[in-house]
Amino acid sequence: MPAPRLWNLIAELSYRCPLRCPYCSNPLEWAAIRDGLDAGAWARVFHEAAQLGCVHVGLTGGEPSVRRDLGAIVAEAGAAGLYVHLVTAGVPLEPAALPELRDAGLRSVQLSLQDAEQGASDAIAGTPSFARKLAVARAVGAAGLALTINVVLHRHNLDHVAALIALARELDADRLELAHVQYDGWALPNRRALLPTRQQVEAAGRIVREERKRASRPEILLVLPDWFAGRPKPCMGGWGRKLLVVAPDGLVLPCHAARGLPGLEFWDVGGHDLRACWEDAPGMNAFRGEAWMAEPCRTCPERHRDFGGCRCQAFRWTGEAANPDPACALVPHHETLVAEREAAPPDAPLLYRGRHDA
Amino acid sequence: MSDAPWNVAELETHLRAVGTARYHDKHPFNTRMHEGSLSRAEIQTWVRNRYYYQTRIPRKDSVILAKADDATFRREWVQRLHDHDGRTPGEGGLELWLRLADAVGLERKEVERLGSVLPGVRRACDAYVELVEGADLLVAVAASLTELFAGDIMATRIAAFEKHYPWVDPEALAYFRNRTRQAPRDAAFGLRFVQERARTRADQERCIAAVERKCEILWSLLDAVEAAHRRPRLSSHVLLRPDEERPGSQLAVLPERAVRLNAAGAEILALCSGERSADEIARVLAARHAAEARVFEDVHDFLGEMTRLGVVEQRD
Numbered sequence: 121m122p123a124p125r126l127w128n129l130i131a132e133l134s135y136r137c138p139l140r141c142p143y144c145s146n147p148l149e150w151a152a153i154r155d156g157l158d159a160g161a162w163a164r165v166f167h168e169a170a171q172l173g174c175v176h177v178g179l180t181g182g183e184p185s186v187r188r189d190l191g192a193i194v195a196e197a198g199a200a201g202l203y204v205h206l207v208t209a210g211v212p213l214e215p216a217a218l219p220e221l222r223d224a225g226l227r228s229v230q231l232s233l234q235d236a237e238q239g240a241s242d243a244i245a246g247t248p249s250f251a252r253k254l255a256v257a258r259a260v261g262a263a264g265l266a267l268t269i270n271v272v273l274h275r276h277n278l279d280h281v282a283a284l285i286a287l288a289r290e291l292d293a294d295r296l297e298l299a300h301v302q303y304d305g306w307a308l309p310n311r312r313a314l315l316p317t318r319q320q321v322e323a324a325g326r327i328v329r330e331e332r333k334r335a336s337r338p339e340i341l342l343v344l345p346d347w348f349a350g351r352p353k354p355c356m357g358g359w360g361r362k363l364l365v366v367a368p369d370g371l372v373l374p375c376h377a378a379r380g381l382p383g384l385e386f387w388d389v390g391g392h393d394l395r396a397c398w399e400d401a402p403g404m405n406a407f408r409g410e411a412w413m414a415e416p417c418r419t420c421p422e423r424h425r426d427f428g429g430c431r432c433q434a435f436r437w438t439g440e441a442a443n444p445d446p447a448c449a450l451v452p453h454h455e456t457l458v459a460e461r462e463a464a465p466p467d468a469p470l471l472y473r474g475r476h477d478a
Numbered sequence: 479m480s481d482a483p484w485n486v487a488e489l490e491t492h493l494r495a496v497g498t499a500r501y502h503d504k505h506p507f508n509t510r511m512h513e514g515s516l517s518r519a520e521i522q523t524w525v526r527n528r529y530y531y532q533t534r535i536p537r538k539d540s541v542i543l544a545k546a547d548d549a550t551f552r553r554e555w556v557q558r559l560h561d562h563d564g565r566t567p568g569e570g571g572l573e574l575w576l577r578l579a580d581a582v583g584l585e586r587k588e589v590e591r592l593g594s595v596l597p598g599v600r601r602a603c604d605a606y607v608e609l610v611e612g613a614d615l616l617v618a619v620a621a622s623l624t625e626l627f628a629g630d631i632m633a634t635r636i637a638a639f640e641k642h643y644p645w646v647d648p649e650a651l652a653y654f655r656n657r658t659r660q661a662p663r664d665a666a667f668g669l670r671f672v673q674e675r676a677r678t679r680a681d682q683e684r685c686i687a688a689v690e691r692k693c694e695i696l697w698s699l700l701d702a703v704e705a706a707h708r709r710p711r712l713s714s715h716v717l718l719r720p721d722e723e724r725p726g727s728q729l730a731v732l733p734e735r736a737v738r739l740n741a742a743g744a745e746i747l748a749l750c751s752g753e754r755s756a757d758e759i760a761r762v763l764a765a766r767h768a769a770e771a772r773v774f775e776d777v778h779d780f781l782g783e784m785t786r787l788g789v790v791e792q793r794d
Contacts, residue, residue: 125723127736173723175736203717203731227715228733264714266733266788294788295733333500339788 123399123408126172128363129202130180131162132376133193135368137183139209140246140472141234143272143307143314145376146182150473156369159192161389165366166200168394177202178230182368185213191224198225205230207270208256211249215259228266230297231257235276236283244276246472257291268295269338273324273345274307274314281324285331288338298328299343304377304432306473313468315461321348347461351422352429352445359407359431364398372397374404377432381441407431407442416451417444481680486673489682493620493669493689497627500693503634507700512634514642517707518583521643524703525575525582527599529589531699532575534603536562538610542622545615554667561660574653581650597775598702598782602695609691616675620685621692623672625665632658702778708792710759710781711752716789718747730789737787746780750790756781 135150147153157165166177177197184190185208197204205228206221218229233253234244241250260267269288271277277284281298288296300321301307301314321344328342346353356363356375365373370388373379378386384403387396398404406412410423417428429445437446437460438453446453484492502508510516511524539558546552564570579589588594610618632654639646639654676682712718717731721738728739730747739747749759760777767773784790 175729175731176734201719203733203736205733227717230733266713266715268733336786 123404124361126169126174126362126364126398128176128178129166129169129174130178130363130365130376131165131184131193131197132180132182132365132367133157133162133184133187133190135182136186137181137209137473138186138211138247139183139234139249140474141244141272141306142246142310142470142472143274143301143305144473145302145305145307146473147305147377147379148309150182153367153369155187157366157389159189159196161370162193163196163200165389165394166197166202170200170202172395172398175203176205178205178207180207183209183211185211191217191221194221194226195224203227208232209245209249210253210256211247213256215252215255218256218259218263218265222263222265226265228268229256229260230268230270231260232270232272233284233287234271236280236287240277240280254291257293261292266295267291267293268297269293270297270299273298273300273316275316275320276314278316278320278324281327282331285327285338285340289335293338295341296338297341297343298324299341300345302430303347304380304430304436306471308436310468310471311460312464313470315347315464316345318348321345346429346433346445346447347457349447350449352426352433352447354426355430355433355445358427360398360404361408361427364404366394372401372404374407375432378403381432381435384441412442414442414444420450483677483679484682489673489676489685490669492682492686493623493672494626496686496689496693497624500690500697501624501627501631502693502696502700503627503631505697505700505704507704508631512638514638516643518645520703520707521646522582522584523596523706525579526584526589526594527596527699527703529575529579530592530595530599531603531606532562532572533592534607536572538607541607541610542615542618545618551671558664561656571653571656574656578646578650578653581647596702596706597778598705599699602699602702606692606695609688609695613688616672616681617684617688619668620672620676620688622668623665623685623689624692624696625661625668628661628665629658632661705778705782705785705792706757707755709752709755710750710785710790710792712747712750713788713791718744730784732788735787737784737789742776743780746777747784747790750781 134155135146135153169177179193179197184206187193194204204226206226207230209232231253233241235241238250242248257267257269269291271284284298285296303311307314325342325344328340332340343353360374365376366389367373367379370390371379371386372389372394373386378384384406385401386403387401389397410418413423413428417423429447431441433447434443434445435441437456443453444451446457448454536559539555543552543555546555560570562571564573576586576589580586609621613621636651636654639651640648672685676685713732715732719729719731721727721729728744730737730739745763746759749762754762756778757774760774763777764773781790785792
């Protein structure tokens with residue numbers, strides 16, 4: 121099928137990060153993947169993305185502010201006409217650098233918090249960082265940039281949703297993303313320590329519904345765990361359908377985890393132009409559209425909403441990426457996921473992201 | 479058991495809790511009115527628009543009468559029509575509201591014509607009548623129970639006007655004075671009716687939902703009044719750019735979102751300088767395009783949507 125318009129480029133500038141969150145979505149073998157693109161190479165990627173119709177670029181990682189040439193990269197993205205969005209943990213980013221980045225073309229910052237209070241947030245981050253994050257949040261607002269607060273939810277902070285909303289209001293955030301852990305990357309070996317209870321999930325949903333009525337700001341996006349929902353998420357808005365990821369080494373992927381799927385050939389921006397990586401790479405076309413779908417997805421009326429769910433999750437739990445996503449209660453492998461969910465003990469230890477493989 | 483019905487005292491507690499959380503006495507516009515910080519123009523906008531609400535009330539009460547089988551109920555409820563319309567011309571709540579309009583410097587005839595009612599106000603008030611039309615008698619009566627909270631706000635308002643807006647003749651506050659008597663009487667009847675009729679938990683929850691919906695309606699009326707005095711401007715972080723994939727169309731880009739604009743939308747946004755109110759923007763466009771009839775409504779609707787999406791910010 122013909123490739124659709126590219127809307128959003130996710131530029132992973134580096135997998136390095138001072139934080140050690142135990143649910144990091146980077147590959148377990150992140151340390152082996154080097155920062156292969158300099159500012160000039162990223163500039164070429166940005167311009168080629170704009171020619172594909174791209175509107176948004178998210179500069180992310182790892183932690184994008186570990187790059188000393190971040191200012192130059194922001195300027196190149198702005199010069200390509202893209203809406204420049206920085207996805208950061210707030211360290212080592214200097215709050216004082218934000219006006220400069222804005223003048224270079226930055227418009228929006230997504231800042232991660234790990235919890236609503238210093239002790240708990242720093243404990244999950246694995247490093248003192250909360251105080252700096254709050255300083256960054258205030259500097260983002262003062263610079264006239266849009267502020268999104270992003271919190272990855274799991275068993276240990278899901279009961280703090282009300283406090284997180286209050287904090288986002290105090291920081292005058294435009295948006296608050298409360299997104300449950302996706303059980304891949306570092307969260308896969310940590311799943312037993314991260315899985316919440318159904319009561320926690322339901323209580324969080326009620327609080328968010330009430331808070332949305334109470335005030336229009338911030339806009340709250342809530343993503344509940346697909347392991348409890350009975351239906352898959354529309355992962356990445358569909359494979360190769362709206363966005364692509366360029367990894368630090370230049371590999372072009374349909375999602376940040378697709379590198380781990382066996383047998384798929386993706387291309388990199390060193391060897392091909394971005395149009396070829398998007399339109400022609402065999403891996404990018406492997407799950408585009410609906411022809412690849414098995415039953416019950418193939419004839420399911422919900423396939424236009426969830427696009428068959430997550431290929432990585434299908435691979436992890438069924439051994440075959442083309443199988444239906446087992447988060448869906450309509451598919452046989454769902455039982456495996458339910459058994460796994462119910463097996464989570466209350467006191468499993470957390471494995472922090474380290475330098476080497478888990 | 480979570481679906482057991484509440485007793486009458488519990489039901490009243492739950493109904494009152496809705497008011498505590500959501501009644502429009504907590505709306506920023508009312509807060510400012512009662513602290514004395516509204517401008518004369520803002521007071522005028524409120525009086526002119528709130529009159530539309532007043533005109534919907536007797537129609538709403540007529541709908542309720544038409545749903546009632548019981549003569550005792552009708553005899554009681556018809557009093558509300560008399561309160562609003564008066565027994566003879568020159569009496570009643572609507573007349574008193576028009577005297578308030580006179581006193582704040584509006585043209586009574588202009589207010590009565592309802593020609594410059596804000597679209598958001600019109601929609602909110604119409605939604606109340608539609609809610610009552612579509613409901614059974616129990617829910618229709620329950621929706622009126624915001625009167626439980628009205629007595630206090632009227633007393634606060636009289637004091638605030640006397641203290642902060644001395645340019646309004648105190649005689650013209652007669653509407654509010656009457657309501658401090660009428661609202662508690664009406665609310666007591668409505669509450670008793672709801673307590674007697676809502677016997678199942680499901681019915682009780684429908685009554686709670688009706689009061690919540692009514693609070694939303696009152697709240698959005700004030701949202702619209704408030705917005706009329708704000709001066710929209712493009713949010714500082716929004717990127718406006720042409721969309722090469724669709725020649726002739728523009729995109730307003732913001733985090734996680736791109737809003738496609740047609741030529742009319744782009745023209746409105748270009749006027750959002752932070753200097754003009756929505757009405758002033760509409761007047762510029764009406765002059766430019768030889769007064770298309772719906773321009774005011776279109777501009778208000780468009781700017782409301784753009785504000786919701788974060789494309790424009792509203793400054794007081």
